[in-house]
Amino acid sequence: MAQYTKHPVAAPPTAPERESTGHLLLRGYATLVLFAVFAHSAVYNLVGPYGAGAVMVVFLLAALGIGIPLIAKNQPQPFAWRRLPWAALGYVVLALVSVAWSQWRLPTLITWTLLGAVTVNALLLAHALSWHEIVRSLAAAFKWIVGLSLALELLVAVVLQHPLLPNFVTLPVGDVDPHWYWVRENLLDGGRIQGIVGNSNMLAIICLFAIITFGIQIAMRARWRVTHALWTLLAAYLMFRASSATAYLCALAAAVVLLVAILIRRTRTPGGRTRIYAICGGIVAVAIVALVVFREPLFTALGRGADLTGRTDLVWTKVLERAAQHPIFGNGFSSPWIPTDPAFDQWIVDHGITVFHAHNMWLDVLMQLGVLGVVLMAAAYLSLLWRSWFFAADRPRWDLRADRPYSPLTLLPALFTVVLLVQGLAESTPIMLWGWMLLVLFSFKIKAVPLIGVGLSEKARVTDRGREARRIP
Numbered sequence: 001m002a003q004y005t006k007h008p009v010a011a012p013p014t015a016p017e018r019e020s021t022g023h024l025l026l027r028g029y030a031t032l033v034l035f036a037v038f039a040h041s042a043v044y045n046l047v048g049p050y051g052a053g054a055v056m057v058v059f060l061l062a063a064l065g066i067g068i069p070l071i072a073k074n075q076p077q078p079f080a081w082r083r084l085p086w087a088a089l090g091y092v093v094l095a096l097v098s099v100a101w102s103q104w105r106l107p108t109l110i111t112w113t114l115l116g117a118v119t120v121n122a123l124l125l126a127h128a129l130s131w132h133e134i135v136r137s138l139a140a141a142f143k144w145i146v147g148l149s150l151a152l153e154l155l156v157a158v159v160l161q162h163p164l165l166p167n168f169v170t171l172p173v174g175d176v177d178p179h180w181y182w183v184r185e186n187l188l189d190g191g192r193i194q195g196i197v198g199n200s201n202m203l204a205i206i207c208l209f210a211i212i213t214f215g216i217q218i219a220m221r222a223r224w225r226v227t228h229a230l231w232t233l234l235a236a237y238l239m240f241r242a243s244s245a246t247a248y249l250c251a252l253a254a255a256v257v258l259l260v261a262i263l264i265r266r267t268r269t270p271g272g273r274t275r276i277y278a279i280c281g282g283i284v285a286v287a288i289v290a291l292v293v294f295r296e297p298l299f300t301a302l303g304r305g306a307d308l309t310g311r312t313d314l315v316w317t318k319v320l321e322r323a324a325q326h327p328i329f330g331n332g333f334s335s336p337w338i339p340t341d342p343a344f345d346q347w348i349v350d351h352g353i354t355v356f357h358a359h360n361m362w363l364d365v366l367m368q369l370g371v372l373g374v375v376l377m378a379a380a381y382l383s384l385l386w387r388s389w390f391f392a393a394d395r396p397r398w399d400l401r402a403d404r405p406y407s408p409l410t411l412l413p414a415l416f417t418v419v420l421l422v423q424g425l426a427e428s429t430p431i432m433l434w435g436w437m438l439l440v441l442f443s444f445k446i447k448a449v450p451l452i453g454v455g456l457s458e459k460a461r462v463t464d465r466g467r468e469a470r471r472i473p
Helices: 021-038 040-072 086-100 105-128 131-160 200-219 225-242 245-266 270-293 295-301 311-323 361-393 408-423 434-448 462-471
Strands: none
Touching: 021 040, 021 105, 021 131, 021 434, 040 105, 086 105, 086 361, 086 434, 105 131, 105 434, 131 200, 131 225, 131 408, 131 434, 200 225, 200 245, 200 408, 225 245, 245 270, 245 361, 245 408, 311 361, 361 408, 361 434, 408 434
């Protein structure tokens, strides 16, 4: 029988270190909070406005309760105070300070609480989870949203056989405008579906995020690749059935960025990179001009009006009029608008529903926090775009070695950021809830951990890794 000698040439094999129960619970919490933020409208439709607000307050307290002990104990690594996303945090501070001059103080306090809850949780996830864990948590949250969306659509179409109102209210079908419905019973009749989030445009964008995330996992050769491929097909089907022109444009922009990033990664010389940037920049400029010139037939082909379904006349004109009243510091923070507040109630009405955001993130910020807010928001997003692009395009390097392989994971922040920026031209969600969480999460994580897999804690200890490399003969 084989046995170890008294003088082994190597240490006996040992089992790999297992994750602690606390860290496993933290990963479960990350999935839960991401699901609640991305599907916040589903929580709203399920438990009402007060219940949805209470859920976010619970998540705020939970993040503080989890994060403060971790930071005090320097676990899983010291908190990167100097790497915080200062432009985004400056926007959060300005939003709170705006209560001093706000034209709607109660909505400012209510919505700032939501903003604070999302910000604290994003910082916690970026600090406590590795890059791979963040991707897995995002994928798990998207699977729940996609799966429950299909299940709810099937329930309404097959079992209930009538549209579903929020909070499961039952009213005669003919007495309700279709825009009030949570689910419109369109799964089997070919119409636009809304899923668990209750909005076709939002469902389509979340499905696009899911496709990107699952695709990254497949490219990383993660476990259960066939299962990820099936989830990708399901998300693509729901995105197609949601039929959102904004989502299609976001998908096109993400595809262009992905193609350019792949070309840049394959280029070995600075001159080659310059040529790719010049060619792709020219193509993008021509595409933008063509989009502006031929917007009417293009939007007509997509089933939308050239005025972006009434946004220019119905919403943007009134928002600009109110923004002009206080152009520097704005009228006061409120993302989203509170429809029951006198300042917004019946101000802008679409299909009998009070609109709760400006359908353009930049106009929304201009109205709320003025030019100063726009500057801070632009600094936050441009900083993330810049860092995420070079996070994706540059080869990982911390010493003289320049041939380390790229990781597909580094593409994810850049693709998400481009989707958010394109969506922000027609929606305001990139400045609130899950849009804001992605901004803070990726901004902090890229600054704190610019290299994936460096060191035991994945912290960017470049100098430590460099000393190890120098000791190797």
